[in-house]
Amino acid sequence: MRIRRRDVYGEGRAARALTLNSAKRALRPGVLWGLVFGALVWSSATTYVKAFPTRASRLTLAASMRGNSGFAALFGPLRRVDTVAGYTAYKVGYTIIIIGAIWGLFIATKLLRGEEESGRWELFLSGATTRRHATLQACIGLLAGATGVWLTTVILAVPAGATKSAGIASSAMLFFVTALVSVVVMFMAVGLLMSQLATTRHDANLFGGAVIAAAYVIRMVADSDASLSWLRWASPFGWIENTHLLTGSRGVAFLPIVWFVVILVAVSYGLASARDAGASLLAGRDTGKPHTLFLGSQAGLSVRLARGAVIAWTTIFAAVGVVFGLVTVSAGRLLRASPGMNRAFGRLGAVRQGAVIYLGAVFLIVAILIAVAVAGQISSIRSEESTGHLDNLLVRPVRRSSWLLSRVVIGIVLIALAGVVAGIAAWAGSASQHAGLGLVELLEAGINVTPPAVVVLGVGVLAFAIVPRAAVMVAYGLIVWSFVVDLVAALFNGNHWLKDTSPLSHVTPAPAAAPNWESAAILVLIGLATCAIGVAIFSRRDLVSA
Amino acid sequence: MAKTTATLAELGRRADAGDDGAMYALIDVAAELGVDPDDYKTWTALASFAESRPKAKAPRRRAKAAPAIRTQGLSKSYGDTKALVSLDLEVPKTEVLGYLGPNGAGKTTTIRLLLGLIKPTAGRSEIFGIDTQRDPVAAHKHTAFVPGEVSLWPSLTGAETLHLLGRIHGEVDIAYRDELVERFDLDPSKKVRAYSKGNRQKLILIASLMTRADLLLLDEPTAGLDPLMERTFRECVGEAKERGQTVFLSSHILSEVEALCDRIAILRAGELVEVGTLEQMRHLTALQVEAQLDGTVPDLSRIPGVHGFEVHGKTVRCQVTGPMEPLLRALAKAGVHHMTSREPSLEELFLAHYGGSDAHP
């Protein structure tokens, strides 16, 4: 060790150079996302001012939305929607929060796990200090990234809020941006921890993604029913809601956020040191009797490799379905008390009572979760190739198309299973509360939200065939795009072509509205067709490693 | 290789004009006749001698339906990087071919092209007459591949991996597989992630050898193996050869290539620079001569074929290409006290081909 430490390059200088490099790699996308976030805030503020120019129109809007637990479950509690500030916080808050959380997670695993995988640090530093150094380096890099997002968003958002028509105080806007960026920081910390626990970047992202999903679902439940609002304290997203974005700016709510970050960073740093002893943390047993049930063919292998993810996601959808079924009745009661409900939902074609409307909104979240599950499959398809595992199959008598097709089939089974399980679970949950909703109705609602995921699968497979290295980004990107497109379309005066590119925008809020099987069929066809094209192209391209 | 239709006289003329392919062909002819090419002053002389012998015929391509490997103008470029430039190579059945070249020469690229993992920018390749791009699955039924960098599913155990890869290939010699596990001293109950690099390499070697495939494509197959295991590997390749399997061996371990290979192909910067047996290559490379003389050292600089000569007192060192006779005559005049000459090792051949060239840009 001592000899290696006296490196010709000088450890200090090498470390500085690498730290600078990682700071740059976090700063660039940070500034980019800052631009997006700033633009979202700006567009929301200006469209609101244009659409609701008078005090009366704003009050009508607020009345129509008040007490809507479905909206609250989706986008958080509504506060002061009759002001530009309240509307903006409600309208763009969660879009930015979700994107910020995912980006924070990804950049952290990239700078830490990715860097470690590439072995760059091992080149320069002695083993004993490598992992702690890497953690420190990543932290500094991430700090630079977070600062970049914050600064850029502030530069765009504060002037947008400060215009006379918007009238958002600069201090409130600063608080708002800080709270949003604190989500990025929290999930950077999650990424840091997962990088210590998982053995690959792919796994680290998967574990972190599960944390994001769990945190989101917990706060959805918390916002569905006033009696459950204490649950907010159990979710990082709930803590952000407790800061009362743009409407109260409660600084005290930052306490759990700060603690969360400090604890995760400290634990990660501790684990990084502990790992030096050679113990790998989530390794499990290293020997075992052979289990060859699935190992008779490449398709069987694919099933075995995807088994864990499919079981985990199915469990998640069962849990989400049951929970939302359970709170349906109380959430629906709140909703029915809302005076402007009919007007608000007339637009969506909803004609049934509160519980149904609540579930209609909630199932849209299930749609997003299914799409995320499928994007995870794209990621695992790509990682089979990038790790070189796929080579082992394709140098043997295995058709490329057969391999990719079996992965596609697994994806489709996962989607179908998710929809069916979520529907049945929601029915079981609601039936226990005597909500009076039919099994078929909710099963339909579950199936109704699956087509966007088929599109994500198709686009992901096509991207995998054409631009393998960007496939994962494209799959998740399409989901993020679905979030953002509404707001971007507003910038271009509601361009419907733009809106049509979002697969989620074609889903009706069943059971609140009748499922539109025709557009569902079109989405599924688009998804399957792109899958087929992707499979055909994949047979004709070079295999591409990481 | 030389065009097979050429007459011996033509070959002689071309060889004297510096055509390597013609020279190889004539060296083959000489071997067939049991004569030493060094006994002849010129290649033309050797050719006309061969012509006079009724037994000798112009060498013809071995009359086999399809060679194990045949590539025609096989090329691969990555942007501006030419990884492989118009490779024409034929590996007859049952041959063990050593495939050499410095880092980045294009060896792995060739093998990945043969396997259809990447697509050629030009040209084509066949395995036992099957087009590897059009019908990779059929070609793979005859092929087993060992990569230099093994990447297997970390969650499977060694036994599970062997089971899976065997089932996917189709035919497996189970008894031989178990024997290989013994000989390579592998614990198959461990998960892949718990194996050391060498053990992973052993696992993939067993997975490939157990199929008894007609063609073994080996890309630095002994990377990470200890000397004992490397010996086991050599034995296995020897057995494969005896069974009539064809072996394509890319390696940086020259002793391994020297020990195992019938022919050697040398690649540099994507281009094939040499193909032939070790004997053939040695003939084209200088012989190292060292002599201690009784008298003063004569001027050797004008003797044909002699170069790089150094004098230390009464000791002279030089390299000789072509016939030895003129040199011997000159030295004999001065009186030779002691003299050694030796053929270049593969390593020296290798270095002669790569050293000081554009091999390491």
Ligand SMILES: Nc1ncnc2c1ncn2[C@@H]1O[C@H](COP(=O)(O)OP(=O)(O)OP(=O)(O)O)[C@@H](O)[C@H]1O
């Ligand atoms: N995917 C790729 N993209 C770009 N260039 C590549 C790629 N794969 C190989 N090359 C380039 O092609 C050339 C040949 O590489 P190849 O891996 O075939 O060399 P090699 O002879 O196997 O070397 P080594 O002895 O180091 O294994 C190199 O210059 C390499 O940089």
Ligand SMILES: [Mg+2]
């Ligand atoms: Mg190589």
